[in-house]
Amino acid sequence: MNKEERKKRYNEFLNNSMNNPNIISGVHNYCDRWCERCKFIKRCRVGLMELERLDDDDEDGSAIWEELSAVFEATIEMITEKAKEMGIDLNNIPELEKKKRKFSEIEKESEKYSTEVHNWIKNNHENFQQQTLEIVKKELAIPDFKEALEVIQWYEFFIHVKIRRASDGLYDTEEDDNEFRKNDSDGTAKIAIIAINRSIEAFTVLYQRFPEHEDKILGFLKQLSSIKQKMLATFPDAMAFKRSGFDE
Ligand code: SF4
Incomplete structure (x- = not known):
């Protein structure tokens, strides 16, 4: 499927989903x-x-980039069209001043956690693969630590990214959207805390499976627990936030 076909499919999809x-x-x-x-x-x-x-036949993985490019183009065309209808010239919008700020303690900690976990898994990748193969051969089953590793890897950067976003809201002082920013920060902080909880559970599985990595795993559990406590203190309303669908 070429880009024009993808754009057409995306536009049709958007129209259909509006009425779904x-x-x-x-x-x-x-x-x-x-x-x-x-x-x-x-x-x-x-x-x-x-x-x-x-559903795409994406053997070499290129379809995702073609799809994203088509989605961006279709979205920009749609926004430009809407802006024109509203008399807004998108070429003449004053540049927004980018606010710079230093990382808070939680952001520094979550960034450190992301880097360290990523490196630890990368450095032990072959060992984990080998142990997976041995268990599959011996027990004819996929080991539980494989699932635990997938969970940890899924959230290894997610946690830091969400904490940054939630923290941004604390420094945004625009009067008009204060309420929105507070809600957005709480919702974002909540999913970060959920990801932390799931990572903690996953590390407890690894702890039982890999006694040779005990120190490292306990270190990660300590980091996650510290980040979680700080998040709960910084965003006291986060866990009460109701996420559409998930918390209804
Ligand atoms: S709500 Fe579920 S399906 Fe939708 S983006 Fe999130 S994870 Fe994906």
């Missing part, structure tokens, strides 16, 4: 983006697009 009563509005806003494991994949615009993409 099963779609849960905003369900994708505070999720973990793990669409293939999500119970709302057929009730979410992003999830449905992901399903369409998975």
Whole structure:
């Protein structure tokens, strides 16, 4: 499928999804983006697009980039069209001043965690692969630590990215959207905390399986626990935030 065909398909998809009563509005806003494991994949615009993409014959992995490029182009065309209707010239918008700020303690900690976990898994990749193969051969089953590793890897950068986004809201002092920013920060902080909880659970599985990595795993558990405590203190309303679909 070429780019024009993809754009056409995306536009049709958007029009159809607007009239789809099963779609849960905003369900994708505070999720973990793990669409293939999500119970709302057929009730979410992003999830449905992901399903369409998975249907593609994408042997070399290039379809995802073609799809993204087509989606961006179609979206820009749609926005430009809407702006024109509203008399807005998108070429003449004053540049927004980018606010710079230093990382907070939680952001520094979550960044450190991301880097260290990523390197640890990378450095032990062969060992984990080898042990997986041995268990599959011996027990004819996929070991539980494989699932635990997938969970940890899925969230290894996600946690830091979400903490940064949630923290941004604390420094945004524009009067007009204070309420929105507070809600957005709480929703974002909540999914970060959920990701931390799932990572903690996954590390406890690894702890039992890999006694030779005990120190390292305990170190990660300590980091996650510290980040979680700081998040709960910084965003005291986060866990009460109701995410569309997930918390209803
Ligand atoms: S709500 Fe589910 S399907 Fe939609 S983007 Fe999030 S993880 Fe994917």
